[in-house]
Amino acid sequence: MLSRLVLVFLFVVQTNSLSVLTDDKSQTTKNDGETVLVRQLLNQETVIRMALDRKVNDLVKGIADLKKNMETSNQQLQDAKREIETNKQQLQDAKKEIETNNQQLQDAKKEIETNNQQLQDATNEIASLIKENSxxxxxxxxxxxxxxxxxxxxxxxxxxxxxxxxxxxxxxxxxxxxxxxxxxxxxxxGPAKVTPVAFTAGMTSYSSWWQGEILVFPHVITNKGQGYSSSSGKFTAPRDGTYVFTVTTVSYSTNALYLDIVQDGVRKVRTVSSSSASSMTGTNLVVLELDRGDAVWVERNSGRGYNSYSVPLTTFSGFIL
Structure with missing residues (x-):
């Protein structure tokens, strides 16, 4: 568009110059002395027109080069945009991979903690066996x-x-x-002294709505032989033998509660705290032949809630004969 405007301007200038020169030429017929001057002016006009043509051509060429440079710059800008989009996608993929690695790291930490706990349990068992062997x-x-x-x-x-x-x-x-x-x-x-095995655990507070499966007795009164776990509520036999277990429960208010003494998933005996009156007591006792590693616990059969105080009313006990 700029080149066209320059050409129009030059055309107008040339037209005006020619009209002036033509008028002057008609006048030279009267005076031959002015002919030389007209020719000189025409020559100067030609030189100026040629110079202007060269400048216009250079200007048009410069505009074309500028246009090419702009096109090249636009192409480079598009390439840069595509590269930025690619880098953004790679960054998103890297973030997802980092999140996946963090999750795998958390899982590995949990597995290591589990293995450490199992190793600690195995170490304690080995120490017990070493003492017994000694x-x-x-x-x-x-x-x-x-x-x-x-x-x-x-x-x-x-x-x-x-x-x-x-x-x-x-x-x-x-x-x-x-x-x-x-x-x-x-x-x-005489016979070698054998470490006794006996435990009693109880509840130090009441619960009106407890409806779980295993009743965990957190308050440990006695735990000879370390067979009872206050975190799981289970007793694990440290050696073969004949064991006696007893459980006593007191119901909350007039709620009914039925509890069983269970050996490795098999229900052995049941206590009944009926709803006929408030704070009904249920108790039972069982003698079991256990192999080393067998587990015994108290499990709810039906009902809900139990009663107890800081001095336990609801208890679970056992010992080896």
């Missing part, structure tokens, strides 16, 4: 030393009796002494 080794050592001592005494006594003139009397006396010594040693050595 006690058995000490008992075996005492019995081994006793056997060796008795054997040496018997050999010495027999050799002495063989050399004695009164062999019959001395042999009888030695046998009697040996029997007395053996009885005394048996009494002294």
């Amino acid at each position: 006690a058995l080794k000490a008992q075996w050592q005492v019995q081994s030393n006793l056997t060796a001592f008795l054997s040496d005494n018997l050999k010495t006594t027999i050799n002495s009796l063989k050399q004695s003139q009164n062999s019959q009397r001395e042999l009888s006396s030695a046998v009697s002494s040996l029997q007395v010594f053996q009885r005394n040693m048996s009494v002294l050595s």
Whole structure:
């Protein structure tokens, strides 16, 4: 558009110049002396027109180059925009990947915590087994030393009796002494002391709307052998044996409550706290043969709520015979 305006301007200038020069030329017929001047003016006009043409061409070329540069710049701008969009998408993908990695890290932390807890439980169990093994080794050592001592005494006594003139009397006396010594040693050595297993846990507050499954007794009064867990409400047998369990419940107000003593998912006995009056007591007892690792707990059969105070009314107990 700019180039067209320049050309129109030049055309107007040239037209005006030619009209002036033509008028001057008509006048030169009267005066030959002015002819040279007209020719000089025409030559100057030609030179000026050629210079203007060159400038116009240069200007048009410059405008064309500017247009090309603008097109190139626009293309570069479009490429830059596309690159920015690509970088934004890559940034979004990177954020999603970071979130996924963070979630995986959280899951790994939880798994590590679980493994650490299992390792701690295994360490405690190993420590208990080591103590039990040490006690058995000490008992075996005492019995081994006793056997060796008795054997040496018997050999010495027999050799002495063989050399004695009164062999019959001395042999009888030695046998009697040996029997007395053996009885005394048996009494002294006796069976190895076994760690007792017994627990009592209770509730120190009431609940009018409790309707859970396992009733967890958080207040531990006694826990010999560490078989009862106040966090899960379950007793786990530390060794094989015959165990006695008892549970006592007091209902809340006139609510009915039915609780069972359960061994590894099998219901054994049930307590009944009826709704015929307020704060009804239900109790029951069971004797169970347990293998090491068997679990026993108290589970709700039906009903809701229980009553208790800071000195427990609702309790769960057990011990090994």
